[in-house]
Amino acid sequence: MPSIASVASAAAHLSTHFEGQLLKPDDEGYEEARKVHNGLVDKRPALIARCCSAADVVNAVDLATQLGLEVAVRGGGHNVAGRATIDGGIMIDLSPMKGVQVDADGRTVRAQGGATWGDLNRETQRHGLAVTGGVVSSTGIAGLTLGGGLGWLMGKYGLALDNLRAVELVTANGKVLRASNEEEPDLFWAIRGGGGNFGIATSLEYDLHPVGPIITGGPIIHPIEHSREVLEFFRASTQALTDEQTLFATLTHAPDGSGRDVAALVTCHCGPAADAERAVRPLKQFGAPILDAAGPMPYCQLNSMLDAAYPKGALNYWKSSFLAELSDAAIATIIDCFARCPTPMGQLLLEHIHGAVTRVDGAETAFPHRQQGYNFLILAQWMQPDDTDRCIAWARETYQRMQPFFASGRYVNYLDDDEMGDPVAAAYGPNYRRLQRIKAKYDPKNFFRMNQNIRPLA
Missing domain, CATH: 3.30.43.10 (Uridine Diphospho-n-acetylenolpyruvylglucosamine Reductase, domain 2)
Structure with a gap:
């Protein structure tokens, strides 16, 4: 040292x-x-x-x-x-590197590696264009994209990484490479899911799609006493979604600061207004919500509406896994676990995956998880250090109780540092060995290892 x-x-x-x-x-x-x-x-x-x-x-x-x-x-x-x-x-x-350049005619955007989704959306939405991004606007584009990129538009346009055209990368030996389907194609395959293992992304180029500036979306919130009905309705609704509609469900706390437990559906429909109104109508007619804020809104507003729920400086501990199915037993366990949540900022989230994401072969990019289904996220968040032990304990206990319902895959962007076994290998599944070989070519000494680390093949 x-x-x-x-x-x-x-x-x-x-x-x-x-x-x-x-x-x-x-x-x-x-x-x-x-x-x-x-x-x-x-x-x-x-x-x-x-x-x-x-x-x-x-x-x-x-x-x-x-x-x-x-x-x-x-x-x-x-x-x-x-x-x-x-x-x-x-x-x-890279946070000072926030430049965003939009080619509206070519429907592409090039953004520097320190840009956030708020930075990118602000520029692309001036032209009524967008690409799948995160659900919190202050999230960086590079980290989310290179690890996957779940977002509101993924049913129609795939993951954020599915929309990459090219990435400028600084490698471990100080070279600047451009990776695309034509240039360094093995590297381009690997970084689409392989995260920061192969270099530092100084700029990323994406395809853009006509979205907004007005879409239809927002939350519909129900009393926690109806959480079972809400989750069963969510399960049924996700079996028949069009590509244009994304639907998440969460057991969380009321956004008014009261700390009241609630069950919520959150949706986005990026298609024509008339189609969106028809698609969202069953959500709005279900049950007796205590708040219905789903309707026409700017896409930028949808992409930032959750920001206040994830403030910088809050203490966070997350666990997640894909679910094989959202069974009755899984729903019952989710409800029981949330009832034990010790923090008014905690939540259990179900992110539904369908549509364009599932029409990409699992070997086409390093990201292998292409089945329709759900990602389950335990999000423990709190403000006072004295609450740390019990909030972490709740997240771990919930994760343990949900184990019988988990599929084999993991979403690499949600992996924490205290995982048992080799969660990175589990996250990449059949693609892991190829990733290790490419890692050995571009970073044989594992210089980039402070990440969800892929160990180079010896």
């Missing part, structure tokens, strides 16, 4: 040709820059390299190699396991 003095000396030398900002622990701005979205993560990098260009990223990689320091890469900083930061290493921070 190099000394503080040697890190400072190397940073001073680098600063003469570094466009961005280099922050050491005693520098102004360091304390704020080291924080990620999850307040449970509290790490102190030896140096934060806030990059403004691909050249800055190359310089930061070279510096880490020279000093023998581990590297963490920050885009939006939302990864719940805190992999965007590191103790004693170098955080390569």
Whole structure:
């Protein structure tokens, strides 16, 4: 481990040709820059390299190699396991790199690796265009896309990674590569699901689709006493969704701050208004909701409506897995587990997957999970450190009780750091060995390992 003095000396030398900002622990701005979205993560990098260009990223990689320091890469900083930061290493921070360029005629967009979905949607929606993105607007585009990319538009347009045209990547040896179907095709296959294992994505290019600016969507909230009926209705509704409609269900807490337990359906329909009205009508007519906010709204509003429920600095601990089916027994277990939730910010979420996502072969990209079904997420979130032990215990107990209903697959973007066994291998299933071979080609020394790590084949 190099000394503080040697890190400072190397940073001073680098600063003469570094466009961005280099922050050491005693520098102004360091304390704020080291924080990620999850307040449970509290790490102190030896140096934060806030990059403004691909050249800055190359310089930061070279510096880490020279000093023998581990590297963490920050885009939006939302990864719940805190992999965007590191103790004693170098955080390569792309958050200043937020440029977004839209080609409205060609229906494509190129965005830098520090852009968030809010940044991207704001620019693309000026032209009535969009691509599948996250459901919280402050999430970074790079992390979400390279690990999968579930979102409101996935039934019609597939995962975020299914819409990638190309990625500019800084590799472990400091080279800048463009990966696409024509250039470095093996690398392009691997990064579509393989996350940050192969390099640092300094820019991403996507296909765009005509969406909005007005879509139909929003939440419909029911009393918790009707949670069984709501989840059974959700299960039945998801069997007949058109591609244009996405439907999630959650047991959560009222958005008015009362802490009241509720059962909610949240939908998005990106098709014509008349079709959307017909599709959403059964949701609005079901039961006796205490709040019905589903209707026409700007797509940007839909994509940011959950932001307040996931504030930066809140303490988070998540567990998730795909479900083989949403059986009656699974529903009963979900309801019973939520009744034990110790935090008014906790929730159990069911994300339904169908449509375009399932029409891609499991071997076409590194992301293998192409079956229609549900991703189940246990989201423990709280504000007071004194509540940490009981909130984590609730999430783990819930995960354990749901084990009989889980399918074999895992969504890599939701993996935490305390998983047993080899969850990364489980997340990639039959694609894991190919990923290991490509990892050995582009990062044989596993330089990029502060992630959902794919170990290179020896």
